[in-house]
Amino acid sequence: MPRMTESLTDIVRRFRRQAPAGCDWSLRLVDETEEHLLVRRHVAEPPLRALSRGACISVNVAGSCAYAASADLSNAGLLRAFEQARQLAEQLKPLQLYPRTDSIAPDGSGDYVSPVQRPWSSWSLAEKYDYLRLLNEQLASDAAIVDWAAGLGYRRAEVLIAGAEHQVRQQFEFISPALGAVANRADDTQTRSYGDDRPAQAGLEHLEAIGFQAAAERTAQQALELLRAEECPDRQCDVLLMPGQMMLQIHESIGHPLELDRILGDERNYAGTSFVTADMFGQYQYGSSLLNVVFEPDVPGELASYAFDDNGSPAERQYLIRNGLLLRALGGTESQQRAGLPGVANARTSSWNRPPIDRMANINIEPGDSSMTELIAGIEDGILMDTNRSWSIDDSRNKFQFGCEYARRIENGTLGAVIKNPNYRGISAQFWRNLKAVGNVDTWAAHGVHTCGKGEPNQALYSGHAAPACVFTDVAVFGGD
Amino acid sequence: MRDHFYQLIDNLAGELDGDLQLHATLSGEESDFVRFNHARVRQAGHVSQHGLQLALVTGRKHASGDCELSGTLDADLMAARSLLAELRDLLYNCPDDPYLNYNEQPCSSEDSRNEPLPPLGQVIETISQATADLDLVGIYAAGDLVRGYANSLGQKNWLARSIFNLDWSCHTPANQAVKSHYAGSRWHTATLQQHIDSQRQALAILDRPAKQLAPGRYRAYLAPSALAELLELLSHDGFSLRELRTCQSSLLKLEQGNRRLSPAVSMQDNRGAAYEPLFSDEGFMLPASVPLIDNGEFADALVDARSAREYSAPVNAATEVPGSLEMAPGDLADSDILTALDTGLYINHLWYANYSDSNNCRMTGMTRYACYWVENGQIRAPLAVMRFDDSLYRLLGEQLEAITRERQFMHSADSYDERSLASMHLPGILCSEFRLTL
Numbered sequence: 001m002p003r004m005t006e007s008l009t010d011i012v013r014r015f016r017r018q019a020p021a022g023c024d025w026s027l028r029l030v031d032e033t034e035e036h037l038l039v040r041r042h043v044a045e046p047p048l049r050a051l052s053r054g055a056c057i058s059v060n061v062a063g064s065c066a067y068a069a070s071a072d073l074s075n076a077g078l079l080r081a082f083e084q085a086r087q088l089a090e091q092l093k094p095l096q097l098y099p100r101t102d103s104i105a106p107d108g109s110g111d112y113v114s115p116v117q118r119p120w121s122s123w124s125l126a127e128k129y130d131y132l133r134l135l136n137e138q139l140a141s142d143a144a145i146v147d148w149a150a151g152l153g154y155r156r157a158e159v160l161i162a163g164a165e166h167q168v169r170q171q172f173e174f175i176s177p178a179l180g181a182v183a184n185r186a187d188d189t190q191t192r193s194y195g196d197d198r199p200a201q202a203g204l205e206h207l208e209a210i211g212f213q214a215a216a217e218r219t220a221q222q223a224l225e226l227l228r229a230e231e232c233p234d235r236q237c238d239v240l241l242m243p244g245q246m247m248l249q250i251h252e253s254i255g256h257p258l259e260l261d262r263i264l265g266d267e268r269n270y271a272g273t274s275f276v277t278a279d280m281f282g283q284y285q286y287g288s289s290l291l292n293v294v295f296e297p298d299v300p301g302e303l304a305s306y307a308f309d310d311n312g313s314p315a316e317r318q319y320l321i322r323n324g325l326l327l328r329a330l331g332g333t334e335s336q337q338r339a340g341l342p343g344v345a346n347a348r349t350s351s352w353n354r355p356p357i358d359r360m361a362n363i364n365i366e367p368g369d370s371s372m373t374e375l376i377a378g379i380e381d382g383i384l385m386d387t388n389r390s391w392s393i394d395d396s397r398n399k400f401q402f403g404c405e406y407a408r409r410i411e412n413g414t415l416g417a418v419i420k421n422p423n424y425r426g427i428s429a430q431f432w433r434n435l436k437a438v439g440n441v442d443t444w445a446a447h448g449v450h451t452c453g454k455g456e457p458n459q460a461l462y463s464g465h466a467a468p469a470c471v472f473t474d475v476a477v478f479g480g481d
Numbered sequence: 482m483r484d485h486f487y488q489l490i491d492n493l494a495g496e497l498d499g500d501l502q503l504h505a506t507l508s509g510e511e512s513d514f515v516r517f518n519h520a521r522v523r524q525a526g527h528v529s530q531h532g533l534q535l536a537l538v539t540g541r542k543h544a545s546g547d548c549e550l551s552g553t554l555d556a557d558l559m560a561a562r563s564l565l566a567e568l569r570d571l572l573y574n575c576p577d578d579p580y581l582n583y584n585e586q587p588c589s590s591e592d593s594r595n596e597p598l599p600p601l602g603q604v605i606e607t608i609s610q611a612t613a614d615l616d617l618v619g620i621y622a623a624g625d626l627v628r629g630y631a632n633s634l635g636q637k638n639w640l641a642r643s644i645f646n647l648d649w650s651c652h653t654p655a656n657q658a659v660k661s662h663y664a665g666s667r668w669h670t671a672t673l674q675q676h677i678d679s680q681r682q683a684l685a686i687l688d689r690p691a692k693q694l695a696p697g698r699y700r701a702y703l704a705p706s707a708l709a710e711l712l713e714l715l716s717h718d719g720f721s722l723r724e725l726r727t728c729q730s731s732l733l734k735l736e737q738g739n740r741r742l743s744p745a746v747s748m749q750d751n752r753g754a755a756y757e758p759l760f761s762d763e764g765f766m767l768p769a770s771v772p773l774i775d776n777g778e779f780a781d782a783l784v785d786a787r788s789a790r791e792y793s794a795p796v797n798a799a800t801e802v803p804g805s806l807e808m809a810p811g812d813l814a815d816s817d818i819l820t821a822l823d824t825g826l827y828i829n830h831l832w833y834a835n836y837s838d839s840n841n842c843r844m845t846g847m848t849r850y851a852c853y854w855v856e857n858g859q860i861r862a863p864l865a866v867m868r869f870d871d872s873l874y875r876l877l878g879e880q881l882e883a884i885t886r887e888r889q890f891m892h893s894a895d896s897y898d899e900r901s902l903a904s905m906h907l908p909g910i911l912c913s914e915f916r917l918t919l
Binding site (some may be wrong): 008043044045046047048049050051052053054056065066067068069070071072073074078081084088089091095097125126129146147162182184187188189192203216264266268269270274323350353354355357390391392393394395399401403410421423425427453455458459460462476479480481 | 524
C-alpha cells in the first residue's frame with residue numbers, strides 16, 4: 001500500500017517494474033499543496049489547505065493515443081489507469097484525427113526548481129494573519145471604503161514526467177498576494193486592487209519586491225480618488241498602457257492568437273480560433289517595428305517559468321515576433337508535427353487530471369529605450385491606463401474591448417487628472433501596428449494570469465507576461481454610462 | 482462511493498477529541514472525455530477523481546482542507562488522517578471567526594438518479610458516422626457525478642447523477658459555425674440526429690456571404706443560448722447578498738429600487754428542477770427554489786452560510802451564484818419569432834461577455850455561432866462577428882418587446898477542475914434595440 005509520503009520518484013520506479021513491456025507510455029505525476037489565507041473587513045477567514053496527488057497515464061497504441069487520470073497511486077490503481085488508456089486508444093484508433101508518429105515519452109531527463117529565498121513556512125500562521133490584519137488597517141482608511149480584503153496564496157507543485165527510460169522532475173513554488181479596496185458613494189462603486197496580477201514563482205521575499213505592504217494605503221486612496229473622478233471621455237486618442245494592462249493586452253491579442261492548436265482548429269468549439277493562419281509565419285507584420293515578443297520560460301521568478309513542458313520537452317527562449325514580424329507559433333511537439341511549423345515547448349496542463357494542450361507560458365515584450373517621462377512627454381492627447389478589470393475579445397482574437405481600474409489624462413505631454421471607468425477597444429491586427437513608443441527597462445514589470453481558461457475538458461492555467469509601459473496611437477477610448 | 486464516503490467520515494468522527502466537530506464534503510466523478518476536431522477524435526481520456534473536503538471546528542475556530550480519495554478505505558483513511566493532523570495544527574493557531582456557520586441540526590437526504598449511459602464506443606461511432614461529412618469540433622463528456630456531505634453529528638446527504646454532455650459545433654470553410662448541445666441521462670440517437678439535421682439546415686445559410694454590419698442600434702432576437710451568456714455574467718455578482726451589501730452587485734440599482742426591469746421579467750434559482758444538490762458544504766438544507774426577480778423587481782438575494790452570519794439572514798444557497806437559473810416564459814411562440822423581429826439580428830449565441838460599466842449593468846461581448854441578418858421576417862445572411870455593448874437594464878427593461886413561450890434547458894458543459902452540475906432554463910427575448918459597437 002503506497003503511503004502519502006512516498007516520493008514521486010519511488011512511484012515511477014514502482015510503475016516501471018510493472019508496466020507492460022513493448023508499449024509507448026508516459027506517466028505524469030503531480031503532487032500539489034495549496035494554502036489560502038484571507039482577512040476581509042478585519043475578520044480572518046478560516047485557513048484553507050488543499051492537497052492533491054494524482055497520475056495521468058498516456059498510452060500510444062500504434063499512433064492512437066489516449067490518457068487515464070486517477071488519484072489511486074497503488075500498483076493496482078496505476079495498472080487500471082494504464083489499461084483504461086490502452087483500451088481507449090485501441091477502441092478509438094480507427095477514428096483518430098491523425099496518427100502519432102513519435103514516442104509520447106520524454107526523450108531526456110532533467111530537473112527544475114523555483115527560486116525561493118524566504119520559504120512560505122518561514123512565517124507562522126499567526127504572523128501571516130498579523131500581516132494581513134495590518135494591511136486591512138491601512139485599507140480601511142475612510143468611511144467610503146465599504147469593503148476591503150488582503151490575502152496570501154501559496155502553491156507548491158511537484159511534477160514528475162516519466163517514460164520507460166527518462167524522467168523530468170520539476171518543483172514549483174508560487175506566491176499569490178492580493179489586496180483590494182471598494183469605495184462607494186451613492187450608486188457609484190469603484191474598486192482598486194494590487195498584487196492579484198503579480199503572482200510569482202517565489203517565496204515571501206516577493207512581497208517586499210513588489211512593495212505589497214506599501215501599496216495598501218495607496219490602493220485605498222486611489223479607490224477614493226476614483227469616486228471623485230470624471231468619466232473617461234469618448235474619443236480617439238493615444239493610450240499609455242502600464243505593464244499591469246499590457247499583461248492582458250499581450251495575453252489576449254498576442255498569446256492566444258499564436259497558439260497552434262487554435263490555428264489547427266482544436267479550440268473552435270470553445271476558446272476559439274485565430275486570425276493568424278499558418279502561412280503568416282515569417283512574413284506577416286504583426287506590429288510596428290518596435291514590437292519584440294519572446295517566449296521566455298527562463299526568467300527567474302516569472303509565473304510560468306519552467307525547464308520542460310508537461311510532455312517533457314525542454315523549453316528554450318524563442319522570438320515569436322521580432323521587429324514587428326511574426327516568426328513562430330506557440331505549439332508543442334505534437335502541434336508542430338501536425339502543422340509542419342516550428343513552435344516552442346508549451347504543451348501544458350492544469351493538473352494531473354487533464355491532458356497537455358498548447359498553452360502560452362511566459363510571453364514577454366522586450367523593453368525599448370524610452371523613459372516614463374519621455375513616454376508621457378510624447379503624448380499630446382491621451383490616457384494612461386492601469387490594472388485590468390474587464391476583458392472581452394472575439395473568437396479569432398481580433399476585435400477586443402478591455403477596461404481598467406484606474407486612468408489618468410495626459411495633455412500636452414503632462415500627466416493630469418484621474419478618470420474613472422476607462423475602456424478601450426480595437427482590432428488586434430491593427431492595434432499592434434499602432435505601437436508608437438516602448439518604455440525602457442525601468443518601466444518594465446512582470447505580471448501574471450492565474451486562471452487562463454481553455455481546452456475541452458476545461459483547464460485553468462497560469463501564464464506570465466512581463467512588459468514595459470507602451471504607447472499606442474489612435475485608440476477608441478470611452479467610459480461608463 | 483457513497484458507502485465509502487460515509488464509512489470514511491464515520492471512522493474519522495469516531496477519532497475526534499473533545500468538542501471537535503468534523504464537516505465533510507465529497508465531489509467526484511468517473512468521466513470519459515472525447516474531444517473532436519474535423520469530426521474525428523482529437524484527444525480521449527478517462528478521469529477518475531473524488532475530492533474530499535474536511536472542515537474541523539472547535540468553538541469559533543475552524544480550518545478546512547482538501548485531499549483526493551483513491552477509493553481504497555485504508556489508503557483514504559491514511560490520507561484523511563494526515564490532512565486532519567494538518568488542520569489541527571492550523572486550528573489552534575487561527576483566530577476566532579465571528580462568521581463561522583455550520584448546520585448543527587442533522588437532516589439527511591438521498592437523491593440518486595443513476596441510469597446506465599450508452600457504451601462510449603457506440604456513442605462515438607454514432608457521432609462520427611452521423612457527421613462524417615461535416616467539420617465537427619467539440620467534446621463528449623459522460624459518466625457518474627457525485628456530491629456528498631457528512632458530519633460528526635450524524636448528518637448524511639448524497640446526490641448522484643449519471644449524465645452525458647455533448648457540446649459541439651459544425652463549421653463552414655469560411656469559419657461560420659452552428660453550435661449545438663445535447664445533454665441528459667437517457668441517450669436517444671434520434672435526438673442527436675434532429676440536432677444534426679437542424680445544423681445542416683443552418684450550414685446551408687451560413688455558406689452564404691456574411692453580412693458586415695456597421696456599428697449602431699438594431700432590433701434583435703436573442704435565443705436562449707445567447708441570453709445565457711449575459712445571465713451567466715450577471716450571476717457572478719448580481720444576486721449575491723455579500724456583493725449587494727458591499728455595493729459591488731451589478732444589480733445594486735435594481736435592489737435599491739433605482740432601476741426596474743420589465744414586469745415580464747421573473748427569475749429564480751430553481752434547484753429542485755435541475756441537477757444541483759439541495760444541501761450546502763456546511764450541511765444546510767436549501768430551498769428547492771429562491772425567487773430572484775419578480776415581475777421586474779428584485780426579490781431575494783442568495784445567501785451562503787458565511788453571509789448569513791455576517792448579515793443576519795437565513796441561508797438559502799450553497800454559493801451566492803445561482804446554479805439553476807430559470808427565467809419565466811412569455812407568450813411569443815417560436816414560430817412567430819422571425820415575423821415579430823421583422824428586420825434585424827437573429828442572435829443564437831453571444832460570447833465572452835464582461836462588464837463595460839458594472840454600476841449600470843452594462844455588458845460587452847461578441848456574436849458567435851449562427852447569427853443571422855433578417856429582413857422582412859426572412860433570414861438573409863450570416864453575420865460577420867460583431868461586438869455589442871449594452872445594459873441589461875435596457876435589454877430586459879425598456880427595450881424588451883417579448884419573451885418566448887418555449888424555453889431551453891441548458892446543462893453547463895463547464896469542466897474546470899470537475900464537470901459542472903449547473904444549468905439554465907431560459908426563454909429567448911426580442912429587443913427593440915441592441916447596440917453594436919465594433
